[in-house]
Amino acid sequence: MILGWLIVILIAGGLIAWPLARLHPLLSRLIALSAVTLDLALALVLATRDFGPGSTAGGGWREELDWSWIPQFGIHFHLGMDGLSFLLVLLTLFLGVVAVVVSWTEIATAVGFYHFNLLLILAGILGVLLSLDLFLFYFSWELMLVPMYFLISVWGRERRTHAAVKFFLFTQLSGLLMLIALLALYFAHHQATGIYTFEYQDLLGTPLDPHRAMWIMLGFLAAFAVKLPAFPFHTWLPDACAEASAASNLVLASLMAATAAYAMIRFLLPLFPEAVHTISPLMIVLAVIGILYSAILAFSQTNLMRLVAYASIGHLGFVLLGIFAGNSLALRGTVMTVIAHGVSIGALFLVAGAVEKRVQSREIDTMGGLWDTIPCLSGVGLFFALAALGLPGLGDFIGEFLILIGTYQAHIAAAAVAALGVLAATFYALRFVQYAFQGTNIHSWHLPDLAAHEGFVLGVLIAVLLWLGLYPQPVLQTLAQAASHAPALWR
Template sequence: MILVWILILLIGTGLLAWLASRWSTFLPKLISLVGTLVYFGITLWLWLGHDSGIDSEGWIISYTGNWMPSFGIQFKLGMDGLSLLMLLLTSFLSVICVLVSWKEIKTRVGFFHFNLLLELAGITGVFLALDLFLFYFSWELMLVPMYFLISIWGHEDRIYAGKKFFLFTQASGLLMLLGILGLYFIHGQNTDVYTFDYEQLLGTVIPKGTAFILMLGFVVAFAVKLSTVPLHSWLPDAHTQAPTAGSVILAGLLLKTGAYGLIRFALPLFPEASHQLAPLAVLLGVISILYGAKLAFAQTDFKRLVAYISVSHMGFILLGIYSFNEMAMQGVVMQMIVHAVSTGALFIIAGSLYDRIHTRDLAQMGGLWRQVPRMGTMGLVFVMASMGLPGLGNFIAEILILIGSYQGPFKVLTIIATMVLITATAYALRIIQKVFYEEERKVWVIPDFGVREMIVMLSLTGVILWLGWYPSSVLRMSEVPVQKVIQEVRMSKSGEKEELGSIDKNTVYNGGDFLNEKSMDVKKENQAQKIKSIKTE
C-alpha cells in the first residue's frame, strides 16, 4: 500500500494547504514543505533499501485494486528500479519547488500549493501506473494544475502560454487515448479478455500496419512532452511565462514523463513498429540537439535561452532510446536526471534574477558578479554542467549516449550530434558573459543569494557532483529495467517474440520475464483461431 499512500499524501497535503490558507499565508507553505519532505524521505528510504536482484524477479513493489472491473480497468501500480529513480527525482524536486516559491508567490498561496502538489501527484501516477487507463488518467491529471500554475502565477503573456501548453498536450493526449483503445480492443478480440493491464497487453499480436498506427498515437504524445522538434514550440513560451516552480517542474519532471513513456510503453508494447520508426526518431533527435542549441545562442530572454537548452538536451534522449543499445539507454536514464537538476537550477537562477531586477533581457544585465558572487558561482557550476564538463553528471549522460548510439546503425547521425559540444560551449559562455561579466548596462543594487536560496543551490550542486563522480548509484538501479526493454525489442527484431508465449496467454509477462506459473481464464481454441487468422491477413 505504500505506493497508494504516496499518492494520498500528495493529494491530501495539497487539499490541506488550500484549506489552511483561510487562516494564514504561512501555513500552506509549511504544510507543503512537510508533505514534500515526507515524500522525499519515503523515496529515499526505498532507494537505500533497494536490491537490484528483486528487479530481475518482477516489480520491487506492486499494488492491484479493483476500479472498474467490468471494463477491465484496475488501480494497478508498480515500481521497479527505473520508476524508483523517477520517484526519487520527483520527490527531491518537489521540496526544491516549495522552497523556491517561498517568497515568490504572494497571491492565492493556498491554491498555488494545492495545484503544485496535485501536479506532483499526477506525475507520480504516471511513473507508477501499470494500467493503461490509469496511466492516461494520470497523464491528463498533470495538464490542469500546470495550466493554472502558468495562467495564474505566470508573467505578462501567461494566458497565451497556458492555452498553448493546454492545446498541445491535450491534442496529443487524445491521440494516445485512441492508441490505448485500439490496443484494448485488439487484445480483446485476440483473447476474449478486455483489459487495460499493461502486463497482459505486452506481447499482443497486432498486424504490422495497425501496430505502427497505434504506436504513433503514443509516440506523438510522448514527443510533445519531450519537446521534440517540430513539436516543441509550446515549451519556450510556457517556460518563459511560468513561475520559477512551474519552470522547474516543466524542465525537471514533465519532459521526463515523455522519455519515461517511450521506455516503459512505446518500445515494449510496439517493439517491431519501434524498429520501423527508429531512423526518423533518431533524425528528429539529432535535429533537436542542434536546432535547440542554435536557438539557445540566439535568445535575448534568459528563461527562453534555458528553455531551448532543454530542447537540445531532450534530443539526446531520442537518440539514445532509438539506438536500442544498453549503454545508450543507460545514458538516457542518466540524462533524464542530470538535465532535471542542471536545467532546473538555471531556471531558479533566472527566476531569482527576475525577482531582483524585474527583467529577463540579457541586454540589460552585465557585471553582476560583483553584486551577487554567490549567484554567479552557482551559475557558473550549472552552465558548465549544461555544456557537459567532465566531473559533472551531464558529461556521463552524454558520453554514454554518444558511445552507445555509435555502436548501432546510426553512426553518421551520432557524429553529427557531437557537434553540440561546440554549440553548447557557445551558449554556455554567452550566459556567463552576458549576465555576470561584460560592462554594466545599468547600475543594479541587489541582494545576493540568502540562506534559503543557498540551501537549494548547494543541494542541487551536491547532486550534480555526486552523479558526475559516482554514476553507478543510478546505473545500477536502472540496469535491469533497461536490459528488459532492450531484450524485448531485440527479440521482436529476431522473430523470437512470436514464438514466446504471446499466443499462449497462460504465459504472463511479469516485469520482462515470461512466467508459466500463472494462468488466466481464456478460451484457448478461439484465441488460436483468431491469431491464426490475423497472421494470415
C-alpha cells in the same frame, strides 16, 4: 501499499494546504513542504529496502499495489515500481521539495491554490511513473495538465494566458490521439484473446499486424513527443517557460520531460518493438536536428527563461536519440541524462528566476556585470551553465557520453552530428554567463546576493550534480535492476 501512500499524501497535502492559506499563507507552505518531504522520506525508505546493498538481486516489481477500479472495463488501480520508475520518482520528489522551497518567496498571491496545484501535478507525475494499468497511466497523464495550466496562467508573466492555452492545447490534442491509440490496442487485445484489459503485462504480448501496430504506435508517440518535447513539436515549451514562474518551469521542463522519456521507455519500446524499429531512423534524424536547432535558437534568445528552455530542448534531443538508438548503453545514458537534465536545467531556471527577482526582468540586456554585485549567484550560474554544456565530472556529461557511445554503435553519422551539438551547447551556455554575469556593470546594479534558503537549495543541487558526475554507479546499478526485469529492452 506504500506506493498508494506516496500519491495519497501528495493529494491530501494539497487539499489541506489549500484552505489553510486563508488562516496564514505560511501554514499552507509548511503543509505542502512537509507532504513532499514526507514522500521523499518514504521514497528513501524504499531505496534502502528495495535497492540498497542488502536487497535481493533479480527482476520483478519491487513494490506493487493492485486494486480493482472500474471492473466493467477491466481497469485496475495498479501501481508497480522497478529500478527505472524508482529513480524518476526520487527525482520528482527531490525537485518537488525544491519547487516548494523556491516558491516560498516567489509566490505571494493565492498561496493555497498554488500549492494545491503543485502537489496535484506531483501526484499526477507519480501516477504516470508508477502505473501498470494503461488507463490509470492515461488518467494520470491528463491529470497533470489542468494544474499546470493554472500554474502558468495564474502565476505567470504578461502573456501568460496565451502561453498556458498553447501548452494545454498541444498536450491535450496529443493526449487524445494517445487515447485513441490506447483504445485501439485495448480492442485489438480483446480481439486476439477475448479479454478486456488495460493491464500493462497483458497488453505487452498483444499480437498486432505491422500496419496497425504502426498506427497505434504513432498515437502514443504523438503524446510523448509533444510532452518531451521533441523537435518539431517543441514550440509550446519556450513560450510557456518565458511566462511561467521559475518553480513552474522546473516542473514543466524537468519533470514533465522525465515523464515523457519514462513513458517512451516503459510503454513505447516494449509494446511496439517492430514499429519503433521501423520509425527509429526518422526519430534519430529529428533528435539530431532538434539538438542543433535548439542550440542555434538558444544562442539567439534575449529572454533568459527562453534561453534555458531551448537548452532544455537540446538535452531532450539527446534523450530522444538515446531512446531510439536501440541499444542498452544509449538507454542507460538516456535515464542518466533525464535525471541530470532535470537537476541542471531546473537549477538554471532557478538561477534565472533568482536573477529576475533582483533585476525585475528576464531580458538579458538588462543584466551584465552582475558578478561584481552578486558573486555567489553568478558563480552558481556559471557552475550550472558548465553542467549544461556537458563538462566532465558533472551528471550531464555521463549521460550524453553514454548516449553518444550507444548511438555510435548504431548510427555513426548521427553520433557525429549530435556530438557537434555538445560543442554548440558551449556557445549558448557561455553566452548565458558572459552576458548576464560577466562584463561591465552598465546598469550599475547593487543587488543582494543569495539568501540563505536559495543558497541551500542551489548548494544541494550542485552536490547532486557532482555526485551524479563523479559516482554514477548507484544510478546505473538501480537501472540494472530494471534491466534484469525487461531483458529484451536492455540487451
